[in-house]
Amino acid sequence: MxxxxxxxxxxxxxxxxxxxSIAVNRSAAETLVEWTAGGPHVAFADVPRQxxxxxxxHGLTRGDMDGPRPGERATLVWFTAPGASDxxxxxxxxxCVVLDVEHEIALGRSAMRSVTLLALSSDGSxxxxxxxxxxx
Amino acid sequence: MPSSFKSKNxxxxxxxxxxxxxQGQVVVSNLTLGGTDPSSTPIGPREIDITxxxxxxxxxxxxxxxxxxxxxxxxxxxxxxxxxADGRGRSWSGMSFIAYEESGxxxxxxxxxxxxxxxxxxxxxxx
Numbered sequence: 001m002x003x004x005x006x007x008x009x010x011x012x013x014x015x016x017x018x019x020x021s022i023a024v025n026r027s028a029a030e031t032l033v034e035w036t037a038g039g040p041h042v043a044f045a046d047v048p049r050q051x052x053x054x055x056x057x058h059g060l061t062r063g064d065m066d067g068p069r070p071g072e073r074a075t076l077v078w079f080t081a082p083g084a085s086d087x088x089x090x091x092x093x094x095x096c097v098v099l100d101v102e103h104e105i106a107l108g109r110s111a112m113r114s115v116t117l118l119a120l121s122s123d124g125s126x127x128x129x130x131x132x133x134x135x136x
Numbered sequence: 137m138p139s140s141f142k143s144k145n146x147x148x149x150x151x152x153x154x155x156x157x158x159q160g161q162v163v164v165s166n167l168t169l170g171g172t173d174p175s176s177t178p179i180g181p182r183e184i185d186i187t188x189x190x191x192x193x194x195x196x197x198x199x200x201x202x203x204x205x206x207x208x209x210x211x212x213x214x215x216x217x218x219x220x221a222d223g224r225g226r227s228w229s230g231m232s233f234i235a236y237e238e239s240g241x242x243x244x245x246x247x248x249x250x251x252x253x254x255x256x257x258x259x260x261x262x263x
């Protein structure tokens with residue numbers, strides 16, 4: 001899932017301004033791969049351990065002494081819409097723990113903060129990314 | 137035809153392989169027989185062990201338990217011999233199911249599954 005220019009983003013009670021993109025990346029933390037005596041090819045594969053990481057990139061227009069810190073936990077909420085209007089607007093949220101916070105600074109351009117978060121499932125089975133109508 | 141033990145398809149839910157353990161003479165040191173020289177004595181052919189290692193695969197947790205229970209229900213005391221067939225044209229008669237061990241906890245991804253090793257032995261003397 002990749003969202004460009006989400007209309008609003010909050011981490012806990014803190015709004016994150018000027019967010020350029022939110023990327024939801026899913027990866028296998030453990031894979032099961034099995035072969036049989038029948039031949040050389042994989043006969044079974046499954047992914048019983050997965051990671052859902054969210055990469056948020058947003059611009060900073062001024063210095064910030066109090067950004068997110070690794071280990072901090074809160075709900076990340078963002079809104080998406082297929083077009084510029086509010087039609088079809090949807091809310092996405094995830095209970096997250098901050099992993100990495102990095103900054104890029106280039107002369108003549110605004111500073112960019114990249115935050116990587118690990119999304120948590122409510123019970124280990126439910127998908128960590130919860131999608132709902134924007135009004136809920 | 138699927139693999140089987142006593143004509144029961146116990147392993148067919150997932151991938152599995154058969155392996156034959158060490159065969160040949162059981163050899164003991166003469167020192168353990170009371171001798172004083174370093175030589176050894178063959179005392180007879182080793183009992184044949186065959187292991188089936190694989191993964192039980194099911195659509196739900198309860199269905200996986202059904203597969204596990206069906207396997208462990210064949211661990212009898214005393215063991216009774218039956219025919220073990222690998223589903224590829226080879227079978228071994230007189231095999232007793234003597235051990236079942238899971239390789240870690242069950243895993244849940246797209247399906248529920250658990251790895252296992254089941255050991256069968258052809259006893260020289262029927263228990």
